Amino acid sequence: MAIEVRVPTVLRKHTAGERRVSGQADDLRGLIDDLGARHNGLRSALVADDGSLHRFINVYVNDEDVRFIKGIDTPLSDGDVVSILPAVAGG
């Protein structure tokens, strides 16, 4: 299934400057594996060593925060748009 991924400026160093890339997967975990295989460094920017999403990375499927869906197990369908944004947070 073809998934469109919006890549934020701060992660475009991993996608040769591309602001949109596409991937093939039926869930978010698979998408990250697929993207990671083709875009060096992108996987470690998104997931921790234990395979969970980094706490301060926001991932959205069709503008919905995946924390409120099924996190990294969120299912994907053909034509879904996945957006990624590092959190903006501090003290």
Next chain:
Amino acid sequence: MTTAQGNREFHLDRETHAALIEHARSDFPYEVCGLLAGVDGRFTKHYRIPNAARSMTFYNMDPKAMLVAMNEMDDNDWDLLGIYHSHTHTAAYPSATDVELAFYADAVYLIVSLQDVDRPHVRAFDIVDGVITERTVVVDGKHLAHPSR
């Protein structure tokens, strides 16, 4: 953590400067946060983003509101020029958490301090790889004086 005194400037127009302070005051004593978008250093839009943490010591931009703002910037080819938040009880200087979570190296981090509520103060910093470099805030061409240093 190291700090350098840079010689770069960050330019704000009077309206935006006032709007940042007004926003900071609007939810006192809680921290507020937002984004400044622009092109070639000229602001195109000021986004007030809800603080999902609604805390006096922490801010976390509401993910959905942030996405809407970032997508609008991207669709318009605007740059993220500034990321701001308020400190309601401490100086306008990045905390350890601010440095740890500074993921947007290309943006300037602005802090609005209401520590002296009668004399709100805005300072600007580059935060890159854990290194804080202060910028001089210039409002309508006038250098903003530091209350203390």
